[in-house]
Amino acid sequence: MDDLETRELRYFVAVAEELHFGRAxxxxxxxQPPLSRAIRRLEHRLGVPLLERTSRSARLTPAGEVLLSEGRAALAAVAAATRRTRRAGRPAPGLVLALKAGGDSGLLPAILGGYAAQPGSVPVELIFSIGERAAMVRDGRADLALLHHPQNDLTGLDSEPLHTERRVLALAGNHPLAARDSLTLADLAGLPVPRxxxxxIAAPGPPIAEVGELLQLIVLGRVVSLVTESAAARPHPGVAYRPVLDAPPTTLVLAWPANSRSRTVAAFVTAARTAAGEAGPVPVREP
Known part of the structure; x- marks a missing residue:
């Protein structure tokens, strides 16, 4: 049997997500007629039904559910390969680092300085994001990202741990818990937390798009949030920070595509590892 074509996968994924040939x-x-014929040819080649059709809609078969999952991953991999190849072939090479504003534990200047001092270093572009850092590395928009473990999903990525630090609770300065010197996770039960x-692991609270939005919601008393101790070192009017003695620590990691063979990425990882080692670990206090 011939290999599947990206066009076929794109057609099928559209139908599987819409569950309606007209909308797809x-x-x-x-x-619509050539789309229907393409899906039937695909089913014939695979030898299994992918969709159960009615006059108004369609429903995935178990085989269709598998192909939807695998097809999405395959199309994402092709798109990532295309982006990385195009970027690698640019006349002026460079690296793209995705990070959250203030989410570098103070290491970024040392990392960038150490990397720039290496022979053959290239310019580093910084892209600030809360919601897409890992996705940007997976789909080829970024070469590396600063993430936090275990809070961020590192699936499909290799990573280097840089700094481990405890987390504290950010809450409104007039919140009743702000009168306490320290807290435990039990004190946070039932409080609204951001998503x-x-x-x-998704939280049920309001979604957060950027750090400024989070701080505003905290000041208004709409949410409380566990943040890194280094983030708490940058005070914000109306926000109080209190230790949560039994909160698990978080580790800042540098992440890049799994099995990457890029020497430029490897050089940047080495610079980050060196910078983190020279800074020393952030102490994590036991509860």
Whole structure:
């Protein structure tokens, strides 16, 4: 059997996500009859039904559910390969580092300085994001990202731990808990917490798009949030920070595509490791 083509996968994923041939055809910018024929040819080649069709809609079969999951991953991998190849072939090479504003534990100047001092270093572009750092590395928009473990999902990425530090609670200065010198996780039960876009475990609270939005919601008493101790070192009007004695620590990691063979990426990882070692570990107090 011939290998699947990206066009076939793109057609199928559109139909599987819309569960309607007409809407999928509109989304793809093609007519419905050739789309239907393409899906039937795909089913014939695979030897399994992918969709259960009715006059008004479609439903995925178990085989269709598998191909939807695998097809999305395959299309994402092709898109990432295309982006990385194009960027690698640019006349002026460079690295793209994705990070959250203030989310570098104070290491970024030393990392960038150490990397710039290496022979063959290239310019480093910084892209600030809360919600897409890991995704940007996976899909080829960025070469590396500063993330936090275990809060961020590192699936499909290799990583280097840089700094481990404890977390503290950020809350409104007039919040009743702000009168306490320290807290425990039990004290936070039932309090509204934000939903971070890239969190490995989703929270039920309001979604957060950027750091300024989070701080404003904290000042208004709409949410409380566990943040790194280094983030708490930058005071914000109306926000108080209190230690949470039994909160698990967080580790700042530098992440890059799994199995990367880029010498430029490897050089940057080495510079980050050296900078973190020279800075020394952030102490983590036991509860």
């Amino acid at each position: 055809a509109d989304r793809l910018g093609i007519a 971070w876009p890239e969190a490995a």
